[in-house]
Amino acid sequence: MVRALVGVCALALAAVAVSALPTAGRAAANTAANVDRLAHLGPEDLAEEWSGQFEGDMVLDEEQLDIVRNKRNGLIAQTRHWPNGIVYYYINEADFTPEQVQHVELGVRLLQTQSCLRFVRVESDAAAYIRVIGSDSGCYSSVGFTGRAQNLNLQPYPRTIVPKDPTATIGQRVGMSEKDISKLNWMYGCLLKG
Template sequence: MKTLLVALACIAGALAVPVNPTGEAPLWTRSGQWQGDIVLSPEQKVAIRSGRTGLINTYYRWGDRTIPYKLRDGDFNEAQAAIIRNSLEEYNTRTCVRVREATAADRDWVLVTREDSGCWSYVGRQGGQQQLNLQDNQWGTCLISGTVVHEFLHAFGFYHQQSATERDDYVQILWDNIQDGTAYNFDKYGADLISEFGVEYDTESVMHYDKYAFSKNGQPTIISIRDPNQSLGNNRGLTDRDILKLNRMYGC
């Protein structure tokens, strides 16, 4: 009987351990880019590796607080294009920045593509045409409102929330659960590299990793200090703090 009770206790303990309910890593973590879905310019790579000022450079801001974009010909059908356009309307209705379809007069724009390489974007304006990819096929889709908004926030100049200088006051990184070779995705940056524009850390931000990001065993890699059971991030869209930070970044 004692052996049975011990066995039952072990089973109960195992069942109490939170495990990734889907069992599959989000598509953006499988893109093979920096922090999963970020493409860095050569200058941004140097800034991160050397720790010098550069990521908050206003050079990367979009003129007129507007991102013009094009959907690459032949990549998206009408239904897919509608998802993208409807998702981007959140910027036009809830923030002071704008996203619109590009015209021949635009010198800088985002080219949205549907390559089989995951969900990813450059950070900030790069000059001329820059690519933003939204995969959609039998292996996974990026055509989810929160994901579209997330990738365009990168294009506006946002990095991931958990890279914030003060992140250790709000979340704990569970290093032992992180896939080998991917711990760099949880690096945090100093205030000379990125800015939160005076907005408090947001565990629900559309730019925050979920709690199982880059997990090697289905267990959490990042948890809220205040409530370890809290879900992190969201795949719906902008939070109030996301909006406040974006508006402050663009001075409007």
């Protein structure tokens, strides 16, 4: 069976691109039980629930955890927005099949058409970018702009959700909600799109 991504990664990229919470966090080491579970995913298991990260998929540092604990909104911190609304990303193609790379690219295009963010794929290290990787440690990412390379891990595994509707994304929605799009566009100062 072709190892496929869980689905289109638009929401995962949106979480990295949109959030303005500061992050210097590193992925937490996963438990032996979770690593074993990831190696033997069943038909009802989701890799993003077994990464050992906050809420399953977010790499947070202490400052971010404090924000979450105190229910403060860090989205307005301009220093945590991607400069000029441009998000650089790199896909480690060695971790994915060509079909999986296409799914990542589809997610990027969907997010770009619904927002004023511009995604630029880089083939070599840039100063600050999202590094899309596919290690067997679940699905997770840092949150917000960090000013350096940051991992977005999308664990490939046999079970897949291939959308019948090209706007479908991971989660309970068929795409970004109007509220998500409005918030994203407001943050980056382009109120007319979405």
